[in-house]
Amino acid sequence: MTSVSVAPQSAAAPAVVLTIAGSEATGGAGAQADLKTFQELGVFGIANLTCIVSFNPNDSWNHRFVPVDQQVIADQLEATTAAYGPAQDGEPLDGRPVLDTVKIGMLGSPATIATVAGALVGNRFGNVVLDPVLICKGQEPGHALDTDQALKAQILPLATFVTPNHFEAESLSGLAITDVESLKAAAVRIHELSGAAVLAKGGVRLEGPDAVDVFYDGETLEVLRAPKVGEVAVSGAGCSLAAAVTAELAKGASPLEAARAAKAFVTAGIRNRVASGAPFDALWQGGAR
Secondary structure, eight states: OOOOOOOOOOOOOOOEEEEEEEEETTSSSHHHHHHHHHHHTTOEEEEEEEEEEEEETTTTTEEEEEEOOHHHHHHHHHHHHHHHOOOTTSOOSTTOOOOOEEEEOOOOSHHHHHHHHHHHHHHTOSEEEEOOOOOOSSSOOSHHHHHHHHIIIIIGGGOSEEOOOHHHHHHHHOOOOOSHHHHHHHHHHHHHHHOSEEEEEEETTSSSSEEEEEEESSSOEEEEEEEOSSSSOOBTHHHHHHHHHHHHHHTTOOHHHHHHHHHHHHHHHHHTOBOOSSSSOBOOTTTTO
């Protein structure tokens, strides 16, 4: 009898997603959190770094921020889009998956914002998920205010999905958020300003037993609730939520489906958080296992 060997059937190629974000040295947030989220949710993740952030244990764990050179950022984007970018007609090339879904995390400077905005315009990605990392706590002039204004002017209009936290939702909407109703109003306002689907995060900052987020896309307004796991925010929750939305959109979910799935993913990660010597715990992306 002649035996015939059969090659094992390969799994379907995963969707490809890109995060444009900073590196966070402790691994709890930033590009590290994004890549772990992508892997858990079954997509092929790529990270193009914009800055290096390392908390300073000798200065109350404040941020130390080092920007990546603009040419280096541009080089990363060029390499990534050449390898996985869409054809001019949006169809795959030579059977490759098309990179059509991008998450934007910490950019950190007006120069980086301009570089990234140019790449977004030039590549016409179908899904642009913006985690709007705002750094200015008031209206003081200087780098922080300039950076936030550049983000609002150049990146927000290009986003298709925005995931602001409590502070960012107040800043983007111009509204004070004190309860679920004002969180709803902020989500509606941010959609009006950007045209994007919005998942505005109240999290643990609103009173009550539940961590509450609000989804709005111009038609559907839905309040997403999960029981609070403690009363202190966890490092990486915002990054992982936006990354989970990104992964789900890349797999074909609707914006509302992506928001619901991301909420459940982050809730499980917070419940199974990782403690460290830092004064904050970190979300574990494997928490839903």
